[in-house]
Amino acid sequence: MECLPALNSSQGLTANPDISGIGVRTAIYTQAILIYLGILLSGCALLFSAIIQAKTFGLSAYHGTVVLYLSWINNTSALTFFMFVVGDQITFWQDERQQWKSGKKRVGIILRRLKSEWNAAGRRIEKQMTVLRKAQDEEYEERKKEDATQSKRYKKRLQMERTKITVWWITRMGDMANAKQPTPPKEENFLYNDWWKNIQWLHGSVSWEQTGALSQEEHDERMRGRTASRLFEFSRYRTLPKYVLGLWLWLTIQDFGMDQECLSSTNLILFNKVIPITSSVLRAGSIGVYVFSAIPLLNIAIWICLILIVPSAITLLVHFVVGKTARTFVSIHTRVFFISAVSTVLVAQILLIIFTERTIKHNHHLLNMGPQGTQEGDWTFGQTLAITLTIIPLIEIAKFLHLKTKTSKWFESWMENTTSQEAKEEKEEELSAEEMTGLPILDKGEVETIVEVGRQA
Numbered sequence: 482m483e484c485l486p487a488l489n490s491s492q493g494l495t496a497n498p499d500i501s502g503i504g505v506r507t508a509i510y511t512q513a514i515l516i517y518l519g520i521l522l523s524g525c526a527l528l529f530s531a532i533i534q535a536k537t538f539g540l541s542a543y544h545g546t547v548v549l550y551l552s553w554i555n556n557t558s559a560l561t562f563f564m565f566v567v568g569d570q571i572t573f574w575q576d577e578r579q580q581w582k583s584g585k586k587r588v589g590i591i592l593r594r595l596k597s598e599w600n601a602a603g604r605r606i607e608k609q610m611t612v613l614r615k616a617q618d619e620e621y622e623e624r625k626k627e628d629a630t631q632s633k634r635y636k637k638r639l640q641m642e643r644t645k646i647t648v649w650w651i652t653r654m655g656d657m658a659n660a661k662q663p664t665p666p667k668e669e670n671f672l673y674n675d676w677w678k679n680i681q682w683l684h685g686s687v688s689w690e691q692t693g694a695l696s697q698e699e700h701d702e703r704m705r706g707r708t709a710s711r712l713f714e715f716s717r718y719r720t721l722p723k724y725v726l727g728l729w730l731w732l733t734i735q736d737f738g739m740d741q742e743c744l745s746s747t748n749l750i751l752f753n754k755v756i757p758i759t760s761s762v763l764r765a766g767s768i769g770v771y772v773f774s775a776i777p778l779l780n781i782a783i784w785i786c787l788i789l790i791v792p793s794a795i796t797l798l799v800h801f802v803v804g805k806t807a808r809t810f811v812s813i814h815t816r817v818f819f820i821s822a823v824s825t826v827l828v829a830q831i832l833l834i835i836f837t838e839r840t841i842k843h844n845h846h847l848l849n850m851g852p853q854g855t856q857e858g859d860w861t862f863g864q865t866l867a868i869t870l871t872i873i874p875l876i877e878i879a880k881f882l883h884l885k886t887k888t889s890k891w892f893e894s895w896m897e898n899t900t901s902q903e904a905k906e907e908k909e910e911e912l913s914a915e916e917m918t919g920l921p922i923l924d925k926g927e928v929e930t931i932v933e934v935g936r937q938a
Contacts, residue, residue, distance in 0.1 A: 493849035494541050494740050494747075496859070500531060501547040501841060504864030509551045510834055511871050513558040514827070515878055523870060524555040528722035535729070539739030542758060543747045543844055545730045550837040552723040557830045560788055564822050727771040731764050743847050750839040788829070792821035 499505065508523065531548040534540040730737050735744070747758045756763050773783075796818045 494543055494743050494844070494847045495539075496848055497534075497540070497544050498859050498861050499863035500527070500534070500540075500544045502859070502861070502864040504860060504868045506551070506837070506841075508867035508871050509554060512874060513554045514830060515874060523867060524552065525722065528552060528726060532722060532726055535726070535738050540737075541740040542730060542734060542737045542744055543740075543847070545726065545738065546749060546758065547837065547841065549723065549727055549730070550833060550840070552726075554830055554833045554837070556723075556784075557826050557833065560785070561823060561826045561830075564819070564826065721775075724771050724775040727767065728775070731767045731771065734759065734764055746847055747844055748840075750836055750843055752836075755843065788825055789822060791825045792818050795821040 505527070509527070512523065527548060531540060531545060535545065735741075745757070745759055748755045749758055749763070750756075773779075799817050
């Protein structure tokens with residue numbers, strides 16, 4: 482059966498504003514681009530709502546594809562979030578590496594100073610030993626002449642004294658080494674800490690009981706890794722409904738949901754190409770993508786690698802253009818790579834938004850626009866709630882930008898200028914009134930003083 486025009490009230494796609502309404506789409510787009518945490522629950526709720534509708538009173542294949550479009554936009558938002566988390570962790574690792582280098586430099590300075598002190602002390606002790614040995618040799622020669630019979634016993638005694646001096650010298654050097662040897666505390670062992678913190682951050686399995694004996698910096702770092710790991714797990718399980726809905730829709734596209742008469746007239750827009758939803762190539766490719774995306778860990782690794790191809794190429798291009806010196810490469814590499822990665826994800830989000838909006842516009846004539854029933858443009862409770870949920874994240878972002886930029890300083894300066902301008906205008910009004918009346922303008926204290934003097938008189 483052919484899908485009749487939307488003017489016929491009994492035919493066409495059934496409107497579903499809670500799934501593809503402008504309010505729901507605007508909320509998804511805004512939260513996907515600006516804040517990732519706010520879109521977790523709303524995106525998951527949209528997927529569950531679509532699955533429940535498809536299982537109960539029916540969901541058209543057109544609205545199912547719109548939900549899948551919005552879910553892919555949510556996934557790109559997750560990539561943006563984790564890039565920011567990884568960028569923050571890379572900055573932390575660079576700080577740790579810099580601390581290790583400065584600590585190693587301090588150890589080298591201490592060792593060189595100890596070496597010079599040991600050499601000076603050794604030369605002084607060697608000089609003292611030479612003087613003592615010379616004096617002992619002279620005394621030995623004199624006593625040898627006086628008493629030749631005691632020469633053998635005295636020579637053994639002299640050898641014992643020399644041995645004592647040698648032992649004393651070695652002991653003295655050992656005491657100096659023990660006194661001057663730097664013993665860094667455990668928290669300054671940068672190699673150990675760097676390895677252990679990286680493991681903890683990647684695993685994110687530090688228990689709450691273990692964090693009591695940690696320093697504030699270590700506590701914050703481990704909690705940051707724990708939070709990122711938990712969000713990663715939640716995001717991975719949140720995408721399961723998307724894979725279920727995607728496989729269900731494309732495996733049963735000919736019998737999926739309701740409004741089957743409009744299936745052959747429904748089209749998707751991809752890269753400025755109109756593709757029928759019944760296309761066998763589109764169906765096979767979509768099934769392959771969703772099957773591949775349902776494989777744990779492998780799907781995330783491949784998508785991240787695909788996203789990082791463009792930033793890597795841009796970074797190498799900048800490296801060859803700027804120069805090949807190590808200092809220039811280190812100073813530019815991380816920043817260019819991070820900005821390119823985030824920009825690539827944002828471009829992917831914008832493309833998905835364009836595909837979604839063009840698909841909705843292209844199929845708008847298929848919607849049931851009769852006077853009876855719900856229409857796609859109706860502002861239902863679901864649309865209003867979705868828009869309302871974006872207000873709090875927008876307020877938080879505005880506060881953050883207000884604190885991090887010069888807006889707050891500009892606002893304070895503007896308030897000070899306004900207050901001073903108002904005070905100046907009041908002063909000018911008082912002076913003009915005094916000139917007109919010829920009488921001075923009295924303040925409250927002066928008026929009370931005059932009244933009190935009058936009472937006493």
